Amino acid sequence: MASVQGLISPARTRSLQPASVSDLFWLHKNNNSSFYAPSSSLSRPSRLSVRCAVRFRPCIDIHKGKVKQIVGSTLQDSKDDGTKLVTNFESDKSAAEFANLYKEDGLTGGHAIMLGADPLSKAAAIEALHAYPGGLQVGGGINSDNSLSYIEEGATHVIVTSYVFNNGQMDLERLKDLVRVIGKQRLVLDLSCRKKDGKYAIVTDRWQKFSDVYLDERVLDFLASYADEFLVHGVDVEGKKLGIDEELVALLGKYSPIPVTYAGGVTTMADLEKIKVAGIGRVDVTVGSALDIFGGNLAYKDVVAWHAQQEALTVQ
Numbered sequence: 001m002a003s004v005q006g007l008i009s010p011a012r013t014r015s016l017q018p019a020s021v022s023d024l025f026w027l028h029k030n031n032n033s034s035f036y037a038p039s040s041s042l043s044r045p046s047r048l049s050v051r052c053a054v055r056f057r058p059c060i061d062i063h064k065g066k067v068k069q070i071v072g073s074t075l076q077d078s079k080d081d082g083t084k085l086v087t088n089f090e091s092d093k094s095a096a097e098f099a100n101l102y103k104e105d106g107l108t109g110g111h112a113i114m115l116g117a118d119p120l121s122k123a124a125a126i127e128a129l130h131a132y133p134g135g136l137q138v139g140g141g142i143n144s145d146n147s148l149s150y151i152e153e154g155a156t157h158v159i160v161t162s163y164v165f166n167n168g169q170m171d172l173e174r175l176k177d178l179v180r181v182i183g184k185q186r187l188v189l190d191l192s193c194r195k196k197d198g199k200y201a202i203v204t205d206r207w208q209k210f211s212d213v214y215l216d217e218r219v220l221d222f223l224a225s226y227a228d229e230f231l232v233h234g235v236d237v238e239g240k241k242l243g244i245d246e247e248l249v250a251l252l253g254k255y256s257p258i259p260v261t262y263a264g265g266v267t268t269m270a271d272l273e274k275i276k277v278a279g280i281g282r283v284d285v286t287v288g289s290a291l292d293i294f295g296g297n298l299a300y301k302d303v304v305a306w307h308a309q310q311e312a313l314t315v316q
Contacts, residue, residue, distance in 0.1 A: 054276050056307035057261045057286040058102045058110035060095050060128055060136070065120025067091040067098060069289040089295035095124040099131035101293075105304050107135075109261075109284070111159060111188075111231065114140025115206075129154035137188055139231075144177040151182055158182060159231055161190035162204040165211045175226055185228050191215060192233035192263075193248070200248060207235050215248075217255040224258045231286075234264030238288075244271050246278045253279030266290050268298065272306055 061068055069089040091098075095112060102110055112128045114121040117140070125138055130153065138150045139159025147158045164175045178187055192207060193200040193215055200215040213219060220230070232252060234245035244265040252260045261284040262275060268290075275285045287303060290296040 054279075054281055054310045055109065055284045056107065056272075056303050056310075057284050058098075058107045059263070059286045059288055060098045060110070060112040060125075061115055061288065062095055062112060062121045062124045062128075062140075063087075063115040064118055065124045067093060067095050067124075068115070069294045070115060088289040091294070095128040096131040098293075099128040099136060103132040103135055107304070107307065109137070109156075110135070111137040111139060111286070112155075113159070114138070117141040125150075126153050137231075139188070139190060144174065144181050147178060147182050147186075151186055157186050157188045157228060159188040159190050161192065161202075164189065165202055165204045165213060168204070168209055168211045170211070170213055179226055184226055187227045188229045188231050189223055189227040190231045190233075191223070192231070192235055192238075194235045200251065203235055207233075215251060220252075220255045221257055224256070227258065229258055230256055230260040232260060232262055234262065237265030238263060243267060244274055244278075246274060249275050249278040249283055250280075253282045256282070259284065261286055263288065266298070269302060269306065272303070276310075 061070065063070060068087055068091070070087050099112070112125045114125050121140070125140070129136055129138060129150070133154030134156055136155060137157040137159055138155040139161075142150065142158045142160045143163045147160075150158050158178075160178060164171055164178070166174065191202050193202050194207070194210065195201075196210055196214075202211045202213045202215065203209060204211055215232075223230070230252070232248070234248045237243065237245050242265055244262070248264075249262050252262060260282070262279070263286040266272065266275075266285065266287045272285060272287075275283055287298065288294060290298040291300050291303065292298060293300045
């Protein structure tokens with residue numbers, strides 16, 4: 001298993017075809033900084049001019065079968081007693097009811113996330129997919145064995161983190177297995193990250209474990225050859241309603257060659273505009289705890305109206 005910082009294939013990245021092991025070269029570290037092994041036969045990957053419509057992507061977070069908004073960095077494995085868990089909101093409405101709401105409002109590309117692998121959460125997620133077939137992505141406990149079943153239940157994509165970034169490292173074989181099973185066009189890689197030594201490290205296992213993979217231009221180019229989209233939570237601000245991580249949004253807007261959705265810290269309508277500006281019109285946004293439908297102060301209807309305005313601007 002290799003560190004993804006060294007797994008770069010510029011030639012294949014340009015055509016967005018999965019790279020083979022023979023394409024890879026290794027990361028070297030020197031005084032806590034990384035550099036890439038030089039290769040005269042490899043040219044710098046060209047930037048793909050992909051413009052994502054700035055959209056609001058709705059979410060349904062499911063914990064023990066209930067729709068909740070949780071400070072993700074406090075989420076522990078289900079075997080724990082839950083005393084460390086910080087829950088911002090728990091809804092009386094089912095996941096399927098939220099899916100119907102998003103369907104009625106014409107919102108696509110949202111995600112249902114199972115915050116635990118318990119049967120109640122899986123059942124709730126499947127009910128949401130049935131309520132809005134072709135309108136939602138699904139994540140949480142996804143692997144190459146069960147990924148296709150969620151597509152068959154109505155998910156447009158599956159969202160994966162820990163299965164691919166296993167034991168703190170990039171598991172290329174698992175990633176390739178997923179692509180073989182469902183296809184690149186059905187895969188969203190969750191690259192949620194936290195600051196470490198001044199860089200954004202991808203975190204796994206309920207956002208508790210730092211991987212050795214840091215987000216930068218080459219990593220995003222490489223991973224784009226396997227995925228249709230990225231989903232990135234700014235974990236340091238997620239669920240805390242303290243404002244967005246503009247530096248992270250700017251990084252995604254500048255370097256992601258495929259559609260990318262940012263989550264974390266949105267509190268006001270002004271934050272949506274900040275994401276639009278910092279992400280140079282290329283980063284979509286999801287909002288959780290701040291929305292009034294999840295117990296917050298930000299009106300869901302205002303966010304939907306903002307979304308419609310962005311779509312209108314894109315058409316013009």
